[in-house]
Amino acid sequence: MLKIKVIKGDITKLKVDAVVNAANETLLGGLGVDGAIHKAAGPELLAECQTLHGCKTGQAKITQGYHLPAKYVIHTVGPIYSGRARDDAFLRACYVNSLDLAKENNLHSIAFPAISTGAYGFPTGRAALIAFQTVKKWLRKNEAAKIEVIMCAFDDKTAALYQKQV
Template identity: 75%
Template sequence: MIKIIQGDITKLVVDAIVNAANNSLLGGLGVDGAIHQAAGPDLLQECRELHGCETGQAKITRGYRLPAKHVIHTVGPVYSGSSTDSQLLRACYLNSLSLAKQNNLHSIAFPAISTGAYGFPAKRAAEIAFAAVKDWLKQNPSAKMEVTMCAFDNATFQLYQKELAK
């Protein structure tokens, strides 16, 4: 099941929210900074112990002061226009979902990974995100995963509505 909302991902009550992190996992701009601020200093401390994350991969921490029980940190690609960008972005969604399943989680919320400071074109990113999530859900029906695609702004929400309708 996939649903879309427009709002602040740090306020969602789900098993895990996904953080569009940088390779250090030590906080940054946009959604990454907002998640670290809302979760509090304990999140940063746990992230230090993870020793970073490769682009396309995902790691999990507790949610601390967030309503979400966990944060799944994934590092999207910095957009360069190469086909590798799309593959890495798809991997972010697939690896985050698989990590949620491995940890027996059943609800997850994604931001628009790589579309902010990393410059990935929002329309293409939405296409990749929805295709990856739909494929994963088809391949993992026993996971009973509820996926929320959280748009921060109206333009992204509109893109998400078009993708969900496909």
């Protein structure tokens, strides 16, 4: 049974094993979800991120959650939307690599924001389709991992698009 839940809310308030940060390549904080996670986690997150030496688009790295209710933060760098096919591949990789890290660290709950749909300009509907297809496929292939996935929408439009994908 696939365990995917959609909620509308603030990802920094979720009590899960890991929240996913839609980060930039520096991992040193930024706008939107990235800035909110860094602010809520406290300065210790920035200090740990400085030791990671950045992250490439589509890849993921894990840190402690510090002052967040989540134990960990999985940082992934989504693509800046260009309209090319590689954008879709990079976005898929964000979800797969984040889930792989969760599995490697024996985590059982993970919350994703709408990666790349803010400042990076990825069309929300297309991003939602890719996110759900990718997560469902990963969960089917990794049933033994027993990971609950929460798709966290910050606004009504994204929440409605997510509900259609469940």
